[in-house]
Amino acid sequence: MKNVREVALEGLITIEKNQAYSNLLLNNYLESGKLNKKDAGLFTEIVYGTIQRSITLEYVLAPYIQKQKKLQDWVKNLLKMTMYQMIYLDKVPARAAIYEAVEIAKKRGHKGVASVVNGVLRSIQRNGVPDLTLIEDDAERISVVTSHPKWLVEKWMEQYGVESTEKMCEINLVPPSQTARVNTCKSSVNEVLEMLNSEGFSVQKGTLAQESIVSEKGNMAFSNAYKNGYITIQDESSMLVAKALGVEKGDNIYDCCAAPGGKSTHIAEELDGTGMVTSTDLHEHKVRLIKEQATRLGISNLQAQSLDSRRATSIFKEEQFDKVLVDAPCSGLGVIRRKPDLKYTKTLKDIIQLASIQLAILNEVAPLVKKGGTLVYSTCTIDKEENGEVVQSFLKENKDFEIDINMKDLLPKSVGPYINDGMLQLLPHHFGTDGFFIVRLKRQV
Numbered sequence: 001m002k003n004v005r006e007v008a009l010e011g012l013i014t015i016e017k018n019q020a021y022s023n024l025l026l027n028n029y030l031e032s033g034k035l036n037k038k039d040a041g042l043f044t045e046i047v048y049g050t051i052q053r054s055i056t057l058e059y060v061l062a063p064y065i066q067k068q069k070k071l072q073d074w075v076k077n078l079l080k081m082t083m084y085q086m087i088y089l090d091k092v093p094a095r096a097a098i099y100e101a102v103e104i105a106k107k108r109g110h111k112g113v114a115s116v117v118n119g120v121l122r123s124i125q126r127n128g129v130p131d132l133t134l135i136e137d138d139a140e141r142i143s144v145v146t147s148h149p150k151w152l153v154e155k156w157m158e159q160y161g162v163e164s165t166e167k168m169c170e171i172n173l174v175p176p177s178q179t180a181r182v183n184t185c186k187s188s189v190n191e192v193l194e195m196l197n198s199e200g201f202s203v204q205k206g207t208l209a210q211e212s213i214v215s216e217k218g219n220m221a222f223s224n225a226y227k228n229g230y231i232t233i234q235d236e237s238s239m240l241v242a243k244a245l246g247v248e249k250g251d252n253i254y255d256c257c258a259a260p261g262g263k264s265t266h267i268a269e270e271l272d273g274t275g276m277v278t279s280t281d282l283h284e285h286k287v288r289l290i291k292e293q294a295t296r297l298g299i300s301n302l303q304a305q306s307l308d309s310r311r312a313t314s315i316f317k318e319e320q321f322d323k324v325l326v327d328a329p330c331s332g333l334g335v336i337r338r339k340p341d342l343k344y345t346k347t348l349k350d351i352i353q354l355a356s357i358q359l360a361i362l363n364e365v366a367p368l369v370k371k372g373g374t375l376v377y378s379t380c381t382i383d384k385e386e387n388g389e390v391v392q393s394f395l396k397e398n399k400d401f402e403i404d405i406n407m408k409d410l411l412p413k414s415v416g417p418y419i420n421d422g423m424l425q426l427l428p429h430h431f432g433t434d435g436f437f438i439v440r441l442k443r444q445v
């Protein structure tokens with residue numbers, strides 16, 4: 001079996017070629033036997049960390065490789081992941097990281113490559129990292145220090161100002177705590193806290209959503225509480241979506257972009273065995289995930305099928321549903337902490353394309369909402385083009401809908417300034433949640 005750093009290098013190369021998503025790689029490697037369970041922690045730290053800090057690492061590396069003829073991609077990745085260990089991982093001594101890198105270079109390349117790797121890394125070790133906070137231009141500094149593409153930093157600076165952008169980019173480097181939602185049909189938050197504590201987890205109540213639990217230690221996806229359907233792994237911001245719908249017993253609710261079922265199952269739990277949730281997703285294989293989750297949680301008031309929701313009116317009747325949720329496909333720029341490669345792969349073109357899909361979905365499902373009913377639109381992104389601007393375009397074309405400005409009940413009383421004109425935009429640094437957007441629209445009677 002290869003050693004953990006060789007596997008980490010392989011992982012980085014695979015992600016760079018867009019052949020895998022960073023958040024799925026670890027499980028793939030564990031399942032295929034490429035990686036030992038005991039190495040999973042270091043592997044994750046190296047792979048995630050190197051991707052998270054890629055722009056910073058390249059900036060520091062650039063002067064040392066200027067004179068090299070074009071370095072092969074794997075050599076550059078090897079240098080970056082070793083620098084990551086030297087600069088950011090206290091527990092790995094620099095000389096050990098350099099030694100391992102040179103051995104990998106010998107094995108994958110030849111002596112010449114190994115000597116370049118050795119020379120570059122030793123020079124960086126000798127000279128240290130320059131003070132990047134001295135970069136004068138705001139966008140350039142935030143981009144280099146926090147490793148976000150400059151175009152994205154500039155865009156966010158325009159939308160949120162320098163201070164908020166800087167804070168958001170900084171927190172994007174910090175892995176989030178894991179949160180879970182308690183299945184309140186089966187148990188109470190206090191009982192589940194006890195269950196998890198007795199399993200050896202270190203857990204406490206969350207701050208934003210009533211049914212949330214935060215884990216300080218241990219992955220709750222491996223708990224008996226999870227296996228037996230007492231919890232669902234979900235970010236606290238996502239838990240607010242079902243709340244925004246204002247679920248009432250007996251409601252007939254349509255969730256049109258539903259996989260893997262996090263919000264559909266939450267809605268079903270809120271219905272407490274009454275009413276019905278109809279869940280659709282574009283991809284058949286993802287619909288299976290919704291059904292698996294419903295079974296695990298013991299939910300029976302949910303039906304799921306594959307459907308392009310831009311064709312929803314061909315299947316469902318006008319005014320068929322009391323409430324409709326559009327948890328739209330989006331650029332995901334609010335979840336960079338979980339999926340660090342997103343910040344490098346998403347482009348402005350993607351954002352524009354997504355905004356037009358989001359609007360098309362909203363326009364299609366709007367007639368399915370009963371008069372006097374509710375339509376909730378949410379995304380896990382922070383870009384105004386995909387959020388407020390989509391909503392405004394929708395409202396222009398659908399005069400019978402209006403924003404419900406009474407969303408304040410959604411957050412605990414002490415927090416208020418995150419809802420503007422009835423639209424909630426959580427940024428990752430506000431409460432340490434994902435960046436999330438939620439708006440509740442009402443259809444006139």
Ligand SMILES: C[S@@+](CC[C@H](N)C(=O)[O-])C[C@H]1O[C@@H](n2cnc3c(N)ncnc32)[C@H](O)[C@@H]1O
Binds near residue numbers: 256258280307330361
């Ligand atoms: C943000 S995710 C939904 C997450 C889900 N609501 C949850 O809480 O687990 C967006 C989903 O929309 C689906 N999707 C994308 N385009 C779609 C379309 N035209 N019709 C239906 N589903 C679509 C994607 O497959 C993806 O599963």
